[in-house]
Amino acid sequence: MTTASDPRAGVGFGLAAYLMWGCFPLFFALFEGVPAFEILIHRVLWSCLFLAGVVTVLRRWRPVREALRRPRRLGRVLACAVLIAANWGLYIYAVESRQVLQASLGYFMTPLVNVALGMLVLRERMTRWQGLAVGLAGAAIALQLALVGALPWISLVLALSFGTYGLLRKQVPLDGLSGLLVETLLLLPLAGLALAGLTRAGMSHFLATPSTTALLVASGVITALPLLAFAGAARRLRLATLGFLMYLNPSLQFLIALLVFDEPLTRVQLATFALIWTGLALYSWSAWQGRPRPGVEGPA
Template identity: 65%
Template structure:
């Protein structure tokens, strides 16, 4: 008990930090206007890899990395994490650039439900009856929004399932947060470098277009790696359902940015569905708090 409680506290702190930073990312990725989302993604891979290599060197943490790379047969889950997080970020950057931040926020509202479902069905985690009611209520609200959209909200669905699957696979990876994230990024590095070389050969690269674009693309490494590090630390210390609960911080911030800064349209009916989700979140939070108080 003495070891579990501090680790849980650290996990919550890491989760809060990660989701607050992610929630603010529409403001950051809006700066990349004119640069295709997939090009931003490959620079994120390249410079994140370099940034993480520097961090690992400073902390002298190369031993678990080299040990993992010496056993390529055991990198299946890590490769899965690489693919799903790359897909998630590519779609997310596209959503911001095309001003579909409300749809992106809906995707991240849906992700905790995916996390809870995977926790229950795959990992055998349990939640209380009141938490089940909360999850069902949020699910009804999301289905209500799907109906109002009048079309398949592919951005929402892709973001939810790609990040939910990433969270599940990350719990299967035995590497610590920093080492795991570096290996994930390292596996994508060859593809990123090849794509950058091709872009340069075709004079399509925005990297050297101006000092502004160069610095902006360089910054994508550290800016996007830091919250991923925090998330990895949370995922290893918390139940998947708890990670999913904290996830609501991210889309709430995105929702406010989309509404008050990007001025995306929001009808009264859509607002009602968001309110239903927030009520469900309140129920989930209260139930989790009561359950924790009974175990202390």
């Protein structure tokens, strides 16, 4: 029987979560002809319904009701909702426009953005190695700007939006499942109005074909499943262990971009990735050095 402290089960849940997230480009590439904005609308609608069903089955409505009864405290949750929606929408756009390499780079950069935000916003102390890792990320962006003449804006916005989301999410006293449900509930009215507008204008693809309808509905389930697996991993693993598994997601996206979507990898892009990977290696080494000792669980 699996317990909440079983690390093998935790690794299994973690692998499942990050493998699903890493394979997202293959799923969203199936939406041929459906704009990213419309996919985002249905992702909000159907994930909200699916999460409500999961919360009902698990009988965990109490924290959701308590959060909704205090609208004055929902400011950070609303900010989280806007940030995660922007992140989702831009990610879908990156897949549809075959810029998965940029998306991959953005998620590789996220841990380093988290370190920088922790220092700038929370006044956390940055170790020497973490500082060097963040500096390498800055050098990677500067390299692209100098040699290509353009910023990798998709990578930057994905990393900054998800990093800021994580920063605000830590300040919200809700677990992952309840928090995501409240976030999608706050977005639900806007998503409903947007869908009604598309339908009235004759621009909705929802009932265009059975396959498109099924994919749009499935987008909600696909959104929630890795979150549930991640929650199972977070309860069983130390934070440092979970952090190492996290690199599976952008690594898979990187491989899918090259091997499935045949995206070109220029020398400048390769140099940018090399700088980011070096920074992540330093960051990971620093995190491993500061890991909790055996028998002491990290925060979940």
